[in-house]
Amino acid sequence: MNDNTNDTTEDNKDTAVDKNSETIADDSETSVFDTDDDLNETKEDCSVNQDNNSEESTTDSQAAVSKKRKWVIVVVSTIVAFLLLIGGYFVYLAYDNANYTHVPQAISKVTSNDDACAPFKEAKLECQVTWVVNDEKPRGTLVEQNIEPGTKTKIGESVTMKYSNGPAKSEFPNLVNVPLEEAKAKLYEMNVSVETVNEVDGKGLPAGNVVSASIEPGTEVANGTSVTLNVSNGKVTLPDWEGKSKELVTAEAEQLGLNVIFSEEESEKPSGIVIGQTPKAGEVESGSDVQVVVSKAFESKEITVPDVIGKTAEQAQTDLAVAGFRHIKTVEVVSSTVTSPQVTHVVPGVGQTGKSEENIVIIVSKPQS
16 A cells, blocks of 8 residues: 555656656747747847948948049049140140241341341241331331231231331432441431442541542432442552642641641741652652651851861861851862862951851862962
C-alpha cells in the first residue's frame, strides 16, 4: 500500500514536473520567440538606420561632388569664354589692321608732292596733291585736307590735299647779300623760279651770297616768273687807283668790299691824289686790305743848309733831301784844284737858310782830264 502510494505520489510529482516543464518550456518558447522578433526588429531598425545613414552619407557625398563639378564647369567655361573673347579680339584686330587705317595729319609745309604724300603712303593710303593760287599763304603751305586727321578708313582710300602755290602777284624782294639757298626759299614762296645762277666778282660779299638779280627789287612779278641770280665767287677785281682821288677810291672800295688803309706822302702832285697802292691792280679776295698812298702838299719851312762841301754829288743830294730840300740841282765844273769829283760850292751857302720848296744848287768840281 505504501508502495502504491509512493508510486502514485512519484507519478503525481512527475506529472507536475512535466507540466511545469511544459509550462516553462512554453514560457521559454514564448520568451524566445518574443526575443527573436525583437532582435529581428532591432536588426531591421539598425539596418534601416545604417541604410538611412549610408544613403544620407552617399547623398551628401554626391551633392559635394556635384557641387564641385558645377564649380569646375563654371571655371572652365569662364576660362574658355575668356580665351574665346581674347582670341576673337585679336582676330578682330588682325582683320581691322589688315583692312583699315587712320588718316594721318598732312604736313603743314612742303616743297614737293613726294613730301606731301609721304605720311599717307606710310599709312597705305592713296594721295592726291593740288596746288592752288593763294594770296594769304606762302607757297607750299597746307590749305585744305579733305579727310579729317584721325578718321578711320579703309586701306587704299584716296586723300586729297590742297597746297598754296603762292600769290597771284608779289613784289620782288631785295636779295643782295642774301645766301643763295635763303634767296631760293624766299622766291619759292612766291613761286618765282631761279632759272640761272652765275658766279661773279663778290664786290665784298661772302662767297655764295647774292650780288644782284635780273629783276630789280620792288618790281611786281606774276606767279610762275623766272629770274637769274648773280652770286659772289668770294673774289673781287682790284682796280688801278693811281692818279685817282682819295674820295673816289673810298667809294669804290666800299662797293667792292675792300678795306683800304690810307697813308700820306709829300709829293709834287696835288694833295689827295693816289701816288701808290699795294697790292697792284688785279684779282684779290673779298674783304682784302689794300694799302693806298695819297699825295700830301709840301709844307713851306725854313731849312739850314747842311755842310756838304767835299762830298760826292750823291752824298750831298741825300743830305740835302734829308734836311728837307725838295728841289736839288747839280752843276758840274772842271777844276785844277781837285783830284776827284766833289762838291765845292752850294747855293745858298753852308749854314745859310732856305725854304724847302725853293731850289738849292750844288756845284761839283771835277779834275781836268
